[in-house]
Amino acid sequence: MMDIDYFKTFNDTLGHLAGDRLLKELANILTLAVRDEDMVARYGGDEFVVILKDTHVARSHDVAERIRVNIANHPFEGRECLPCGRVTVSMGVAVFPVHGQTVEEIIRSADNALYKAKKSSRNKIEFSQSSPLVS
Numbered sequence: 001m002m003d004i005d006y007f008k009t010f011n012d013t014l015g016h017l018a019g020d021r022l023l024k025e026l027a028n029i030l031t032l033a034v035r036d037e038d039m040v041a042r043y044g045g046d047e048f049v050v051i052l053k054d055t056h057v058a059r060s061h062d063v064a065e066r067i068r069v070n071i072a073n074h075p076f077e078g079r080e081c082l083p084c085g086r087v088t089v090s091m092g093v094a095v096f097p098v099h100g101q102t103v104e105e106i107i108r109s110a111d112n113a114l115y116k117a118k119k120s121s122r123n124k125i126e127f128s129q130s131s132p133l134v135s
Contacts, residue, residue: 001110002067002091005122006082007046013081022076022087029074033067049110057095057127064091064125072123088123090114099128 004010004026011019023042030040030050039051050067052060068089076087092114094100099109109128117126 001043001093001107001114002048002050002089003114003118004046005088005090005118010078010082010087014078018078022078025074025076026071026087026089029070030067033070034063047114055095057098060093060095061125061127064093067091068123068125084123090117090122091125092117092128093125094128 004022007019007022010022023046027040027042027048030048034040034050034052037053039049039053041049041051043049050063052063055063068091072086072088074087079086082088092110092112094106094109094113096106100106113126113128117124120126
């Protein structure tokens, strides 16, 4: 799971049409960064989910890091209005069956890791560390 850092600032400064363009451009970057059998979807306002089929923990980290760098280096129009002058994302990664046995457990694990990434520094990847069975 990933969340665009400071997306509200971007929208408030440049307007929702600019925000919509950023979302479409970011979705394109995500789609180009994964294989045809993988899935990219918008999960919420400024959240996306990437589902990598048959991918182990180390490979998922490589893909997440490539996505993070591609987004941070992309020349999004209006990026100068953001605190660091570029668009960045925070990511939470959970891997089946390591971090959960059900879709709900995987989502909860990825969401918890995403929250940790946002809280600690942003523009960061966090892997799920806790047991998916602990609430």
